[in-house]
Amino acid sequence: MAKTILCHCEDIEIDELYSALEQGYGDLETLKRYTGIGTGKCQGKCCIVQTLRLLASLQTSHTRESMMGDPDLIHLPTIRPPVLPMRIDDIADMEEDTP
Amino acid sequence: MTKTADIVVIGGGVNGLSCAYNLAKRGVKNIVVLEKGYIGVGSTGRCGAGVRQQWGLEENIILARESVKIFENLSGELGFNTFFRQGGYLILITDEHEHEIVAGTLPLQNRLGVPTRLLDTKEIAELVPGLNLDGVIAAAFCPTDGFCYPYAVLWGYAEAARRRGVTIEVNTEVINVEARADGTYTVSTGTTAYQTPVVVNMAGAKTKDIAAYLGITIPTQPFRHEIAVTEPLKPFLDPMVISLKKGFYFSQSIRGEIVGGIGDEHEPSSYQTGSSPEFLLRYAKAIRDTFPALGKARIIRQWAGLYDVSPDARPILGGVDGKPGYFHACGFSGHGFMLSPVVARLMSELITTGCTSIPIDGLNLARFDGGPVTKDPYVVG
Ligand SMILES: Cc1cc2nc3c(=O)[nH]c(=O)nc-3n(C[C@H](O)[C@H](O)[C@H](O)COP(=O)(O)OP(=O)(O)OC[C@H]3O[C@@H](n4cnc5c(N)ncnc54)[C@H](O)[C@@H]3O)c2cc1C
Numbered sequence: 001m002a003k004t005i006l007c008h009c010e011d012i013e014i015d016e017l018y019s020a021l022e023q024g025y026g027d028l029e030t031l032k033r034y035t036g037i038g039t040g041k042c043q044g045k046c047c048i049v050q051t052l053r054l055l056a057s058l059q060t061s062h063t064r065e066s067m068m069g070d071p072d073l074i075h076l077p078t079i080r081p082p083v084l085p086m087r088i089d090d091i092a093d094m095e096e097d098t099p
Numbered sequence: 100m101t102k103t104a105d106i107v108v109i110g111g112g113v114n115g116l117s118c119a120y121n122l123a124k125r126g127v128k129n130i131v132v133l134e135k136g137y138i139g140v141g142s143t144g145r146c147g148a149g150v151r152q153q154w155g156l157e158e159n160i161i162l163a164r165e166s167v168k169i170f171e172n173l174s175g176e177l178g179f180n181t182f183f184r185q186g187g188y189l190i191l192i193t194d195e196h197e198h199e200i201v202a203g204t205l206p207l208q209n210r211l212g213v214p215t216r217l218l219d220t221k222e223i224a225e226l227v228p229g230l231n232l233d234g235v236i237a238a239a240f241c242p243t244d245g246f247c248y249p250y251a252v253l254w255g256y257a258e259a260a261r262r263r264g265v266t267i268e269v270n271t272e273v274i275n276v277e278a279r280a281d282g283t284y285t286v287s288t289g290t291t292a293y294q295t296p297v298v299v300n301m302a303g304a305k306t307k308d309i310a311a312y313l314g315i316t317i318p319t320q321p322f323r324h325e326i327a328v329t330e331p332l333k334p335f336l337d338p339m340v341i342s343l344k345k346g347f348y349f350s351q352s353i354r355g356e357i358v359g360g361i362g363d364e365h366e367p368s369s370y371q372t373g374s375s376p377e378f379l380l381r382y383a384k385a386i387r388d389t390f391p392a393l394g395k396a397r398i399i400r401q402w403a404g405l406y407d408v409s410p411d412a413r414p415i416l417g418g419v420d421g422k423p424g425y426f427h428a429c430g431f432s433g434h435g436f437m438l439s440p441v442v443a444r445l446m447s448e449l450i451t452t453g454c455t456s457i458p459i460d461g462l463n464l465a466r467f468d469g470g471p472v473t474k475d476p477y478v479v480g
Contacts (some may be wrong), residue, residue, distance in 0.1 A: 025254075029137050033144070033250045036354075041330055041399060080400045081374050085330060089394035091383035 009040020117443035123263035135272035145404025169440035179255030185245035186337035306429035331355030411472035
């Protein structure tokens with residue numbers, strides 16, 4: 001069967017998302033940490049919106065109710081710096097007092 | 100809506116969930132855990148999940164040692180891989196004063212069964228090739244220290260607690276707790292009032308706010324601590340490397356990322372958990388100084404969480420005189436993950452039997468009423 005990759009950085013297939021949902025890991029914050037989606041080099045720029053789209057289209061019966069909560073809980077996770085991966089050397093060489 | 104419970108646990112962090120699990124294991128039936136967000140949204144989900152037994156005070160060493168024993172079998176017990184890896188903690192020593200403190204406590208640690216030993220620079224270089232040893236005079240190394248993946252521990256406890264009948268309500272914030280005339284409590288969320296004889300307050304840095312509903316004053320303060328992670332690298336680093344003096348720590352996760360942080364003595368007390376570029380700069384300098392080759396590694400993400408700091412940097416555990424059925428565990432001061440297995444065991448003993456197999460009287464809230472308290476010299480950041 002063809003595989004559908006959801007998160008390219010971490011090589012996560014769509015089936016892994018479904019399996020996590022079936023085990024009750026239903027909200028995005030938890031899915032991110034359970035499957036690894038969005039935690040790779042691009043930090044979710046490619047996969048998080050796809051994951052959200054899938055979550056929004058799925059029947060809530062897929063998930064344990066207590067984890068799913070209400071649809072308002074489907075939101076983007078906090079975007080953490082740095083925006084792009086940065087070398088420790090490059091950071092350490094930055095000037096302390098740049099505004 | 101009104102519901103009843105035998106025990107209401109407030110907080111779905113590692114302490115609340117492990118306590119609920121231990122209570123269920125001891126036969127308590129109707130346990131409800133109330134968590135305002137998702138599991139792990141508090142400090143636990145943001146922490147380094149390091150587990151060490153190298154402490155200066157006897158009580159701290161014993162608690163940490165007992166926790167490690169539980170961590171060693173926790174994956175099997177919970178039926179969930181916690182990714183506990185015992186690569187040891189390597190405490191770098193950079194001056195004579197620090198040497199005196201660390202070397203001075205080794206006999207105590209060893210007597211209590213914690214196998215810490217002092218390494219000279221040659222042994223350090225063998226253990227962690229690539230460390231910059233300029234200015235390092237020795238290191239303390241305990242091979243049975245280690246770390247976990249914090250979410251795995253949380254989910255493991257949550258699953259095991261649910262299997263034993265515990266109800267875990269997420270996205271459910273406690274907005275009031277009231278003592279009733281009959282000696283029980285009402286714990287209110289927006290939609291439900293739980294009537295219960297026992298309230299277990301383990302709301303992390305918010306524990307003191309919950310306690311305040313009952314007129315209990317807890318002298319803890321929240322402080323932001325920042326942390327960062329690199330892209331995954333080939334496994335090369337076994338121990339967690341830390342400096343008590345410089346306040347940094349870093350280790351390599353099972354996924355290969357370097358996870359670490361550094362404290363900031365100027366950080367004011369607040370509930371803010373935003374990320375700062377100043378931290379990144381300080382951390383990058385400290386890491387490059389300590390392990391120059393890591394300069395080539397790229398940081399992909401930084402975040403922050405709260406330390407709930409008590410006046411002596413030691414946890415506050417137990418009940419409160421005049422409030423039967425009320426219990427709390429807080430003030431972990433940055434060490435609440437490593438202590439959670441033993442804290443859960445002892446708190447569940449206290450709640451169900453009134454006594455504990457390891458004395459924790461010295462950690463009760465009332466200790467702050469009296470004279471000065473003793474701080475452990477092994478506090479980082
Ligand atoms: C950057 C960082 C690194 C750390 N590294 C380590 C380490 O290496 N080793 C170690 O041992 N410790 C470490 N710590 C400390 C550790 O994270 C904490 O001590 C520990 O996780 C505390 O667990 P807890 O369950 O008591 O609290 P929390 O995990 O904070 O859980 C409390 C829960 O209560 C919930 N809550 C709060 N108010 C309410 C309310 N009104 N109603 C319902 N729920 C509520 C919160 O949402 C939260 O989920 C670190 C902390 C940080 C920030």
